[in-house]
Amino acid sequence: MSKIPKDPGEISPGIVDDYKGLFGEDLVSVILYGSAASGDYVAGKSDINFMIVLSEKGIDSLDQSFDLIAKWKKRNVATPLFLTETYFRTSLDVFPIEYLNFQNTYELVYGKDILKDLSLDREFLRMQCEKEVKGKLLLLREAFLESQGKAKHLQQLIAQSLGAFVAIFNGLLHLKGKELPRHKREVIKQVCHTFDMDSGLFEKLLDVKEKRVKLSGLEMTKLFKAYLKEVQELWKVVDTLNKNVASNLTPQTERSDYPRKEVK
Numbered sequence: 001m002s003k004i005p006k007d008p009g010e011i012s013p014g015i016v017d018d019y020k021g022l023f024g025e026d027l028v029s030v031i032l033y034g035s036a037a038s039g040d041y042v043a044g045k046s047d048i049n050f051m052i053v054l055s056e057k058g059i060d061s062l063d064q065s066f067d068l069i070a071k072w073k074k075r076n077v078a079t080p081l082f083l084t085e086t087y088f089r090t091s092l093d094v095f096p097i098e099y100l101n102f103q104n105t106y107e108l109v110y111g112k113d114i115l116k117d118l119s120l121d122r123e124f125l126r127m128q129c130e131k132e133v134k135g136k137l138l139l140l141r142e143a144f145l146e147s148q149g150k151a152k153h154l155q156q157l158i159a160q161s162l163g164a165f166v167a168i169f170n171g172l173l174h175l176k177g178k179e180l181p182r183h184k185r186e187v188i189k190q191v192c193h194t195f196d197m198d199s200g201l202f203e204k205l206l207d208v209k210e211k212r213v214k215l216s217g218l219e220m221t222k223l224f225k226a227y228l229k230e231v232q233e234l235w236k237v238v239d240t241l242n243k244n245v246a247s248n249l250t251p252q253t254e255r256s257d258y259p260r261k262e263v264k
Helices: 012-026 062-073 085-091 096-104 122-147 151-176 182-197 199-209 216-248
Strands: 029-035 047-056 081-083 106-111
Touching: 012 029, 012 047, 012 062, 012 106, 029 062, 047 106, 096 106, 096 122, 096 151, 096 216, 122 216, 151 182, 151 199, 151 216, 182 199, 199 216
Parallel strands: 047 081
Antiparallel strands: 029 047, 029 106
16 A cells, blocks of 8 residues: 555545545545646656545545545555635636646546636736746745755755746746646746746756755756856746736636625
8 A cells, every 4th residue: 555656546536435425415526636646756766646626515524534634645645636616717816826736737537627617817927927036036035044054055045036937937827828847847948038048057956956966066056056146037027928918818807707706
């Protein structure tokens, strides 16, 4: 049971059986997402991520899943993302980047496909891109200073932050009307080409994240400073999109098809 799967598809039927047996009719969907669905999955290194969509009644019984979560963690399955359809519909304006990335790399394993006809408001997406880039720049600067230039710490910072930037890159590509690649390296190449960014830098950062290269403390510091500089330029790119989004909005994207009331 504790064997790490070479193919995430191996365990999908077992996941469905277990959660269907636990929640019954309150189980709406089981969705595989992230690297396990995109082709970037590396057995033994990548987590396997599932979205579990439950009814309003089912979401109140999450404590029933304690044992299942512990059981599947032995096979590198991360704690699933539990949500309801109501939460999904009423949070599209809050998490457009996350939902866009779910839609780009997912497989419906069971039940209703809530991501298939997903439509996102462009201005909400642009605003989150700007917020995320500017916020992460501040955090990276702070973490850089706290690292004291130690290669190990900087490698960890790159590994932890680069995935978030790839998600933001998908948001930027969507705003420019580009088709979203499924693999990280292709996303990086596409966004760098589209926004005239340093492709070589980000590919090297990805090599560091994946431990394909080993750099000295001095080399890592130089690389990280270039990373900070490129992120600083990136928020300027996002800011310029603010002037263009309004003119690109269509009647469909200008209106909201979902309620704005707060989820209780």
